[in-house]
Amino acid sequence: MSAERARHGGSPAPEVTGDPRAHARGLAEVFDAVLGDRPSRQAPRPVVSESWRRSLAAHVDPDHRTPPVVFAADQLPDLRAAHPLSACLPVLRSTLGAIADDAMHVMLVTDAEGHILWRDGAAAVLSTADGVGLVPGARWSESAIGTNAMGTALAVDAPVQIHSAEHLVRTYHGWTCVAAPVHDPETGAILGAVDVSGPLHTVHPALLQLVSATARLAEAELRVRLALADEQLRMRLLPHLTGLGGAPGALVSAAGRVLAGQPWGWWPDRVPVPAGDRPLQVNGREVVVEPLDGAHLLRVVAPGPAVPRAPQPRLALRLLGNGVPHVLVNGRTVPLTLRLAEVLAVLALHPAGLTGERLAALVYGDAGNQTTVRGEVRRLRALIGPELLRTRPYRLVPTVVSDVAQVQAALQAGRAQAALAACPGPLLPGSDAPAIRELRDELGAGLRRAVLATGDLDLLQAFTAHPLGRTDLEAHDRLVASLPVHDPRWRRAAHRRARVQADS
Structure with a gap:
């Protein structure tokens, strides 16, 4: 049977509906006709037909084939630890893992070449999976084992369901499987695939949507981790740019x-x-x-049309989140006490400068006095240099940047996702200074409004896990109400909402 024969004409075979065994019998007739070079009233679905063609061109034998085991058991721990999808295992197991246990499926996670790295499921189905090579270390690319959900999803870069005799190798005609690729948010390249496979009778029409949503959930987890890594990289290497x-x-x-x-x-x-x-x-x-x-x-470095020269940000303030506030002074990191961070934050908000009386009121409230302010300003000038903090009025040099300003700029530009990624937490959460409280509330409310206005469920989910949205019952309610109950994110969202309700 030639690879070209896999393009056999006719009507495409229907999707799985009704009795899965009856549907499997129909697929078996198509399989026998097409691979036997006999006329058929139906043809495989295009995605299956093209996969058969590729698999046959790779010399996969439909009658005598098992997947090669490429990696031994003692090699797997290092491969898993080094693979980016290891960070997504908790998410995958909390969604598809439980479903696999309940529905007699096996959950599989591969790398980009189709090697199975992780496997979860009920003991009975794992034992059956062992017998057909659905084991960690085995390679399930199309070239290795023919048409299958994992290999075909990686080949076409799209979610795929392969049922019964749609598998090219007869050994797997008693199986149904669904897989979706997972992409690297940094490069867009395929990192691997997530798959749910099980015996023929376990097929469910919603499984493709469920696995696809889980793959998107894993990608969202990777995007959040990338945004945090970006911020850490910026903070660590910014002195090279300011230099x-x-x-x-x-x-x-x-x-x-x-x-x-x-x-x-x-x-x-x-x-x-x-x-x-x-x-x-x-x-x-x-x-x-x-x-x-x-x-x-x-x-x-090369001469050419003039590039506008940017003012050098000689001060860079880091005031958001639960970490120790600090300031980069000409590339040098200087940790700050809470009070000094409050003074710097207020001065950054008022570039034209403040009198001692006004600065005391904004930082200390009604109990403030100019003598206390003068003492804090002296300490600050000793830390960052008198040339960067001027007096009469108290003011910072013009070239000041801050993480607060970065979030505000993203909000003003309507970039809610960028604003959330740039905001690790509330502004100086331990501060009770009147000006800081006001700005903290304003920043949190603005970020919340921006996220809710997008209607983006991935972004809303990220907000409910963010320090500013973790206890926001309305945001949790909206997420639970917006997600379909069969979406793998729904269970986690409902659990988080219940915890928020219990704590409120």
């Missing part, structure tokens, strides 16, 4: 995403970083690439 003295430059990730750049708006979102030390061209200018730990620094 350019306002000259055009950018920090980019290892994959070429621009994490920070100056001047604002001049750099594209992504730069194709060349291998080695070869220069590249950006916007008609020659750019030198300097490797950093986990990133690259780009510097514009």
Whole structure:
């Protein structure tokens, strides 16, 4: 039987409806006719027909084939630890793992080449899976074992359901399986596939949607982790960018995403970083690439049209979240006490400057006095340098950046996802200063409004797990009401809402 014969014409075979065994008998007739070069009233679905063609071209024998076991058991722990999807295992197990146990399925997670790395399920079905090679370390690409949900999903980069005789190898005609690819948010490349497989009678019409949603949930988990890693990278490497003295430059990730750049708006979102030390061209200018730990620094060096010179951010404030507040002073990290962070935050809000009386009122409230303020300002000037904190009135140098301003800018631009990613938590959560309380409430409310207004369920879910939304009962209610009950995210959302209700 030739690979070309797998293109056999006729009406496409229907999706699984009604009795799965009756449907399997119909698929078996199509299988025998097409692979036996006999006329058939129906043809395989296009995704199946094309997969058969690829598999046969790879010399997969429909009658005598088992998947090769590529990795031994003692190799798997290192492979799993190094694979990006290891971070998603809790999410996958809390959704598909429970379903696999209840419905006699096995949940499988592969790498991009189709090697099974993880497997969960009820003991009985795992024993059956052992007998057909659905085991960790086995390779389930189309070229290795023919048409199957995992291998075909990886081949076509889309969710796939393969039922009974749609598998090219007869051994698996008693199985039904659904798989969806999971992508790297950094590069868009396929990282692997998540799959649910089980005996023929366990097929369910909602399984494809369920597995697809779970794959998206894993990608959302990876996006959140990437955003946090980006922020940590920016904070650690920002001194390299500020060290350019306002000259055009950018920090980019290892994959070429621009994490920070100056001047604002001049750099594209992504730069194709060349291998080695070869220069590249950006916007008609020659750019030198300097490797950093986990990133690259780009510097514009060639003469050409003038690039607007950005003012050097000599002070960079980090005031959001539960960590220790600090300030980057000309690239040097200086930890701050809560009171000093409050004074700096208030001064950053008032670039024109404040009198001692007004600064005392904003930081201390009615109990404030100018003598106390003068003492805090003296301590600050000793920490960051008198040239950066002026007096009469009290004011900071003009080139100040802050994580608060970054979130505010994203909100003003209507970029709710970017604002949430840039905000690790509330503004100085331990502060009771009147100005800080007001700004903290304003920032939290603005972020909440922006997220709810998008209608994006992935973003809403991220907000309900965020420090600013974790106890927001209305946000939890909206998420639970918006998700279909068969969506794997619904169970987790309902559980979180119940906890918030119990604590309120």
